[in-house]
Amino acid sequence: MGLLVGIVGKANVGKSTFFSALTLKVVEIAGFPFTTIKANRGVAYVRTPCVCREFNVRDNPVNSACIDGIRLIPVEVIDCPGLIRGAHMGKGLGNQFLDEVRRADALIVVCDAAGETDDNGQPVPLGSHDPLNDIKIFESEFDEWLLALIRKDWDRIVRMAEAAREEIGKYLEEKLTGLGINRGNISEAVDRLGLDAYRAGRWSIEDLKRFASELRRISKPLLIAANKADKDPAERNVERLREAGYHVIPTCAEAELALRRASSSGLIRYNPGDRDFEIQNPSALSDAQRRALEVIRERVFRKWGGTGVQDAIDQAFFKLLDVIPVYPVEDAEKLTDHHGRVLPDCYLIPRGTTAKEFAGLIHTELMEGFIHAIDARTGRRLGEDYVLKENDVIQIVSAKAKR
Ligand SMILES: Nc1nc2c(ncn2[C@@H]2O[C@H](COP(=O)(O)OP(=O)(O)OP(=O)(O)O)[C@@H](O)[C@H]2O)c(=O)[nH]1
Ligand SMILES: [Mg+2]
Structure with a gap:
């Protein structure tokens, strides 16, 4: 439990923008390298279709949220300082970066798919720098370290x-x-x-x-956020990154940040990961804001079908870390906890977790007194070795159940 995803990459590519879009935390963002000196930690949300629709119930989420049938489960992310060539020898912010990234279980490597920043994160003409190079540098610095x-x-x-x-x-x-x-x-x-x-x-x-290098690949699986996808060279660069064998998600962190802010101030209707957004209150928008939203719709949604930011965090958990959502309940018939709350919790657990291990994740005593589990869909009893499946709704029956 408590998996952590690191947002990493070269200096000045949009990591903090990406982080801020995910967490709505206000952090320093600027168009020059090493804006971020100390890592920022925050809470993001992973999306998954909630089982409330299938069971046809109105749920009362506690450890997570449910919006329009989508479960939002909190996860931790860390925005790291930028890394450049020579970091393992102390160049740029050097080992500071590498120290921050130790605890991450998976990495989202943000790159500048517009190709407008050089090896050191300094601005250069659009399309003149190869982002594939930055990924290679990132991997080799990590490996050297x-x-x-x-x-x-x-x-x-x-x-x-x-x-x-x-x-x-x-x-x-x-x-x-x-x-x-x-x-x-x-x-x-x-x-x-x-x-x-x-x-x-x-x-x-x-x-x-x-x-x-192999140890790094095994312990820190990564995907690439090809950021600044709103700019033209991104299309070609996304293709090249994919051809090189990477798991690539085109992203526009700047658009996601703008949309989430506009949505939280009630100007638009937009849930992270949506394929479009809707203007709520046209008269409250300035001309500049309206134009900015049009540009986002044109350059990001029409072209890529979304900003990609939410997809990146979802895939980091569901693809790289291979976790599955499971809903523990205390009453398998009513789907409630002991306060009568329906489907209160959703846990992200590693695929392959057994019923007894799951009990241990909820509470040690629940595991120690484990008798059996109950599958809320079938009402069937499950033994301690039962391997949990995606979207299982499970009651744990324990001799030591704590109330
Ligand atoms: N066009 C465009 N610009 C972006 C996007 N995301 C971020 N930017 C801009 O890129 C610049 C760098 O953004 P930051 O988020 O500070 O980048 P960073 O990677 O955290 O930089 P360091 O902390 O210095 O390593 C800022 O000017 C952002 O506004 C995007 O999706 N599209
Ligand atoms: Mg930063």
């Missing part, structure tokens, strides 16, 4: 593992836990590369480099 961390003390760790005839992961794990990397991740990287975990002393420096 991770490699340096792994190599520190490497010889000693290898000696210990080899002397004990143990896998390298057993001794390397401790060093990497702060980065959200566990022994399972290490084994997976070793296996994927066909290395010998018992003979890490024989790994070449090239092996180590590939290992660091």
Whole structure:
């Protein structure tokens, strides 16, 4: 639980704009590099169709919200300082960036798909810079940093593992836990590369480099927000990024921020992720505002079908982190908690979670006294090893149920 998504990338590409659009937090945004010096943390919402429609009930959400049949589940995001080439050696804001990103479980790498900022985030003519390059730099800086961390003390760790005839992961794990990397991740990287975990002393420096890179891919899955999609060069760049094999979402953070602000002040009707917006109160709009909204409709909605910002956060959770929404209730027939609230909570849990593990996520005692679970759709009893499915509505029956 408590998964965290990092908004990262080169300096001056729109990360803070993106973050602000997601969280409606006011942060510093400016057209020059290193505007953000300290990371910003905030709460965003992931969207999923709520089960209230299927059950045909009016719900009373507690840990989340439900708007027009869409469940909005709070998640944490962090807006990181910009990263440029040489960061792992301290260039720009250097390791500060890398320190911030440690705890992230997945990354949204924002890039300037308009190609109007250079390697260092300085403005250059539209379309003159290749954003694919920025993604490569980002990955290689991260890998170099991770490699340096792994190599520190490497010889000693290898000696210990080899002397004990143990896998390298057993001794390397401790060093990497702060980065959200566990022994399972290490084994997976070793296996994927066909290395010998018992003979890490024989790994070449090239092996180590590939290992660091593989570990990064496993522990920090990423997608690309091809930002500034309102500008012309974006179309070609989105295509190129996709051809390079990346999971790419064209975004216009600036438009999303403007729409969410306009919506919260009642000027327009717009829910994040919607495919269009509606002007509520035409007379309250200035000419400039009306024109700005027309430009957004033309350049963003007609062209891309939306701003992409909400899609990016949704996909970070549902695709990269592969979580599923599950609704715990205390009464499977009435779909309520003990206050009589209908479908109060929605949890995002890793696919593969069992009924008993789920009980543990809600409350330790619920897990300790676990007797069985009940599927609210069928009324059937489920054992502790039952693997939860998307949109399950589940009652946990426990000897230690806490009220
Ligand atoms: N055209 C256009 N401009 C954008 C978009 N998103 C952000 N910008 C502009 O890009 C510039 C940089 O935005 P920031 O959000 O401060 O960028 P950042 O990546 O956080 O920058 P650093 O914190 O300095 O690394 C600002 O002038 C924004 O208004 C967008 O979708 N389209
Ligand atoms: Mg910023």
